[in-house]
Amino acid sequence: MSQATTAQANQWRGEALLAVDGQTHVLRPSFTALVAAEEELGPLFALVERAAAGELRLTELVALYWHCLASREGLERDTFAEALVTAGVAHATKPLRGLLAQVLQGRADPA
Numbered sequence: 001m002s003q004a005t006t007a008q009a010n011q012w013r014g015e016a017l018l019a020v021d022g023q024t025h026v027l028r029p030s031f032t033a034l035v036a037a038e039e040e041l042g043p044l045f046a047l048v049e050r051a052a053a054g055e056l057r058l059t060e061l062v063a064l065y066w067h068c069l070a071s072r073e074g075l076e077r078d079t080f081a082e083a084l085v086t087a088g089v090a091h092a093t094k095p096l097r098g099l100l101a102q103v104l105q106g107r108a109d110p111a
Helices: 031-041 044-052 058-068 077-087 096-105
Strands: 016-020 023-027
Touching: 016 077, 023 058, 031 044, 031 058, 044 058, 044 096, 058 077, 058 096
Parallel strands: none
Antiparallel strands: 016 023
16 A cells, blocks of 8 residues: 555545555445445344454454445555554554444434
């Protein structure tokens, strides 16, 4: 992951920021992204339950984030996964709560 990125999250879209390896990535839990994640991981409600129980696997976290990346330009999944591990699991899970809330609640209402 070589190029630095300046990114901003749109709270009305349920986006979150993830900073790893000198880059800030926007995680956008769009319908398409969540469907792709579900295809790979199985039901997202089960994923939420595993996360709440402290049983979310690193591979699941990587997959969810990978599918929710607003841009994967210049990224390879293995490199992205390694950067998450290098950043530390505690750091990497910071945006997780927002993404899981998005799965359960849907988009925020700007009204």
